[in-house]
Amino acid sequence: MEAAIEEAPFDGLADAERKALARCRHAVLGADRPLRLDCGVELGPYRVAYQTYGTLNADKSNAVLICHALTLDQFVAEEHPVTGKEGWWDSLVGPGKVLDPARYFIICINVLGGCMGTTGPLALDASGQPWNLRFPVVTVADMVRTQAALLDHLGIPDLFCVIGGSMGGMQVLEWAASYPARVFSAVPIACAARHSAQNIAFHEVGRQAIMADPEWKGGDYRQHNTVPARGLSVARMTAHITYLSEQALQRKFGRALQDRDALGFGFDADFQVESYLRYQGSTFVDRFDANSYLYITRAMDYFDLAAAHGGVLANAFKGTPTRFCLFSFTSDWLFPTRESREIVHALNAAAANVSFVEVESDKGHDAFLLDEPEMFRTLAGFLKGAAAVRGLKDVP
Amino acid sequence: MEAAIEEAPFDGLADAERKALARCRHAVLGADRPLRLDCGVELGPYRVAYQTYGTLNADKSNAVLICHALTLDQFVAEEHPVTGKEGWWDSLVGPGKVLDPARYFIICINVLGGCMGTTGPLALDASGQPWNLRFPVVTVADMVRTQAALLDHLGIPDLFCVIGGSMGGMQVLEWAASYPARVFSAVPIACAARHSAQNIAFHEVGRQAIMADPEWKGGDYRQHNTVPARGLSVARMTAHITYLSEQALQRKFGRALQDRDALGFGFDADFQVESYLRYQGSTFVDRFDANSYLYITRAMDYFDLAAAHGGVLANAFKGTPTRFCLFSFTSDWLFPTRESREIVHALNAAAANVSFVEVESDKGHDAFLLDEPEMFRTLAGFLKGAAAVRGLKDVP
Numbered sequence: 094m095e096a097a098i099e100e101a102p103f104d105g106l107a108d109a110e111r112k113a114l115a116r117c118r119h120a121v122l123g124a125d126r127p128l129r130l131d132c133g134v135e136l137g138p139y140r141v142a143y144q145t146y147g148t149l150n151a152d153k154s155n156a157v158l159i160c161h162a163l164t165l166d167q168f169v170a171e172e173h174p175v176t177g178k179e180g181w182w183d184s185l186v187g188p189g190k191v192l193d194p195a196r197y198f199i200i201c202i203n204v205l206g207g208c209m210g211t212t213g214p215l216a217l218d219a220s221g222q223p224w225n226l227r228f229p230v231v232t233v234a235d236m237v238r239t240q241a242a243l244l245d246h247l248g249i250p251d252l253f254c255v256i257g258g259s260m261g262g263m264q265v266l267e268w269a270a271s272y273p274a275r276v277f278s279a280v281p282i283a284c285a286a287r288h289s290a291q292n293i294a295f296h297e298v299g300r301q302a303i304m305a306d307p308e309w310k311g312g313d314y315r316q317h318n319t320v321p322a323r324g325l326s327v328a329r330m331t332a333h334i335t336y337l338s339e340q341a342l343q344r345k346f347g348r349a350l351q352d353r354d355a356l357g358f359g360f361d362a363d364f365q366v367e368s369y370l371r372y373q374g375s376t377f378v379d380r381f382d383a384n385s386y387l388y389i390t391r392a393m394d395y396f397d398l399a400a401a402h403g404g405v406l407a408n409a410f411k412g413t414p415t416r417f418c419l420f421s422f423t424s425d426w427l428f429p430t431r432e433s434r435e436i437v438h439a440l441n442a443a444a445a446n447v448s449f450v451e452v453e454s455d456k457g458h459d460a461f462l463l464d465e466p467e468m469f470r471t472l473a474g475f476l477k478g479a480a481a482v483r484g485l486k487d488v489p
Numbered sequence: 490m491e492a493a494i495e496e497a498p499f500d501g502l503a504d505a506e507r508k509a510l511a512r513c514r515h516a517v518l519g520a521d522r523p524l525r526l527d528c529g530v531e532l533g534p535y536r537v538a539y540q541t542y543g544t545l546n547a548d549k550s551n552a553v554l555i556c557h558a559l560t561l562d563q564f565v566a567e568e569h570p571v572t573g574k575e576g577w578w579d580s581l582v583g584p585g586k587v588l589d590p591a592r593y594f595i596i597c598i599n600v601l602g603g604c605m606g607t608t609g610p611l612a613l614d615a616s617g618q619p620w621n622l623r624f625p626v627v628t629v630a631d632m633v634r635t636q637a638a639l640l641d642h643l644g645i646p647d648l649f650c651v652i653g654g655s656m657g658g659m660q661v662l663e664w665a666a667s668y669p670a671r672v673f674s675a676v677p678i679a680c681a682a683r684h685s686a687q688n689i690a691f692h693e694v695g696r697q698a699i700m701a702d703p704e705w706k707g708g709d710y711r712q713h714n715t716v717p718a719r720g721l722s723v724a725r726m727t728a729h730i731t732y733l734s735e736q737a738l739q740r741k742f743g744r745a746l747q748d749r750d751a752l753g754f755g756f757d758a759d760f761q762v763e764s765y766l767r768y769q770g771s772t773f774v775d776r777f778d779a780n781s782y783l784y785i786t787r788a789m790d791y792f793d794l795a796a797a798h799g800g801v802l803a804n805a806f807k808g809t810p811t812r813f814c815l816f817s818f819t820s821d822w823l824f825p826t827r828e829s830r831e832i833v834h835a836l837n838a839a840a841a842n843v844s845f846v847e848v849e850s851d852k853g854h855d856a857f858l859l860d861e862p863e864m865f866r867t868l869a870g871f872l873k874g875a876a877a878v879r880g881l882k883d884v885p
Binding site: 225272289293295331358362364367387400 | 528622625685686687690691694697698701719720723726727728733743752755759767787791793810822853
């Protein structure tokens with residue numbers, strides 16, 4: 094298998110993905126046993142790009158899987174190879190932090206359909222052509238299947254904890270539902286058991302913006318040496334508004350003007366909030382693939398854990414041995430607290446061991462990525478308790 | 490003046506505008522005394538398109554001005570000349586309705602910058618070329634100035650009531666602040682005294698979507714015989730989400746599929762909410778001008794009544810003789826109740842006569858256009874009281 098990893102074809106990868114792969118680990122899986130996707134397609138071989146922090150202990154009991162959100166990736170706690178920014182969960186992961194690599198073997202895997210090394214529409218098919226829109230539509234369950242396959246490959250039988258926010262939280266729920274025996278504890282943050290109509294609507298706007306861009310070329314922009322930059326930028330701008338609370342935008346920007354003393358009476362960015370959004374849109378294009386954005390938003394839209402279990406969410410967790418700790422944020426309007434409550438109710442109905450904290454925060458959905466002391470304290474306590482039951486040493 | 494109206498140049502008008510003008514009244518104003526806009530430009534002559542219902546009484550005391558929202562127009566209570574749909578406020582205006590043309594002389598004026606007959610970027614300049622992006626950026630105060638000029642032209646000294654929702658509510662507030670002696674009663678619905686950072690952000694996304702469309706041609710699409718249909722459609726889709734509540738979307742669509750029994754594993758509209766949004770986007774293009782959309786969203790962004798009065802909102806209403814009745818809706822997240830409360834506080838500080846009702850509704854911002862019995866009952870009572878004070882007859 095190691096040989097196969099080394100021989101993974103790097104040709105045709107986008108620059109960003111090349112940089113990512115040069116800085117993380119990866120495995121080529123499914124060559125012998127292809128992955129059967131929810132859509133019915135069999136995929137294999139496929140590449141899984143991942144990053145690890147810390148060391149797996151002798152009894153393999155300290156593995157923590159971090160599941161990333163829509164546009165994040167495996168570079169959890171280090172400088173990003175493309176943007177040069179700090180790790181997206183540096184606040185939580187690192188020496189002395191709640192998830193300390195001195196104690197845990199921390200793994201984060203770029204999701205299936207992604208663009209940071211794991212196989213997605215950016216990858217090449219057997220004939221050496223980019224998949225683009227011929228890549229099969231994947232689901233959150235498919236993402237989790239590739240993660241389980243990687244753990245098999247790495248010889249990790251089970252996980253001390255699976256943790257993630259937003260789409261990462263959906264993966265956590267899917268892990269607990271699909272592989273209960275492999276999940277000792279689960280921490281779904283700022284997520285839902287199914288994507289709401291409003292959330293599908295916002296994703297659809299983003300996809301339409303990308304597909305409306307003539308540079309998208311029906312998904313074949315790479316062959317045409319174009320980038321649907323404007324469409325992808327508009328998609329990101331729309332999504333970005335949903336990640337912040339109205340209060341956060343008001344506090345951060347209000348009606349403050351950008352580099353001017355008076356209204357410009359034109360269509361330049363008069364207001365700071367416009368300038369900020371334009372910047373968010375334009376920088377996103379440098380680090381994310383437009384087709385990947387289509388696929389991953391689609392996977393989130395398709396997520397409906399109850400539907401996959403006879404329409405009853407509690408069935409997804411029947412007899413679960415997993416210990417759960419859920420978090421939501423008061424000002425998160427993308428995944429409001431009631432969505433977490435529905436999961437808690439289902440877990441209670443399944444007689445699961447579950448804690449739930451609604452964290453007071455005015456930062457909106459993005460709060461899960463920020464320094465939220467109440468969440469960190471509660472999470473540390475939860476992990477300490479779980480570690481004691483698991484018999485994990487060195488967790489204070 | 491009547492001659493000027495008849496001679497108004499119809500050349501070069503878009504089809505939709507031509508149809509609109511054929512079905513409503515219009516006046517050409519400002520030929521002798523141009524309108525000085527907030528941006529400093531003097532505009533004139535300019536055309537004002539409007540519709541009226543009912544008859545002005547002998548003492549000219551029964552005039553009601555309805556101010557329309559962003560993409561609405563003067564066709565309040567009749568079949569729309571372009572879409573063929575019923576009037577947008579048919580529920581409120583008509584025989585036996587709260588605003589009955591048998592009692593009131595009802596006027597609605599297409600806003601400055603609009604595309605249903607009033608001068609905007611669609612109109613031709615003195616040289617016969619479409620204004621497009623050379624049209625001056627207008628404000629809500631400019632819109633109100635043209636409305637006051639039309640009333641002068643029609644010989645209507647003052648208004649029994651000025652009423653409107655959303656951007657229409659902004660105009661109502663501006664009327665009360667700028668022409669207090671001409672406004673006997675004012676009904677601002679589902680609006681704010683200044684556009685919030687989040688609202689500016691959503692508008693900016695819409696504008697960027699339009700301007701990203703290569704068919705927009707820097708605003709000169711008419712000369713190129715193109716239409717930035719995809720950009721305008723994405724803009725409308727984004728805005729449309731903000732007009733509905735999360736609950737309304739969930740109730741109306743949830744995760745119901747469109748014309749299929751199972752997920753399609755593709756990027757067609759799997760979900761009804763996607764199909765609905767796409768329809769909203771595509772039909773909008775047939776009735777609204779993309780440049781107008783840029784101008785009118787900009788006017789809303791610029792609206793900040795306190796800023797125009799030394800930073801103190803109460804100053805805008807100092808000594809006001811107007812009777813106010815405000816409405817907000819519990820599930821309106823575009824103009825939430827707290828925005829209306831701020832106006833009420835300012836009116837109280839100015840010792841104004843003010844009523845305020847927060848209507849329980851799960852329909853979101855769009856509730857102001859729908860059949861909301863609590864609002865209608867309260868409004869009827871308010872108007873009855875105002876009519877009694879005014880000495881208006883025939884208001885039961």
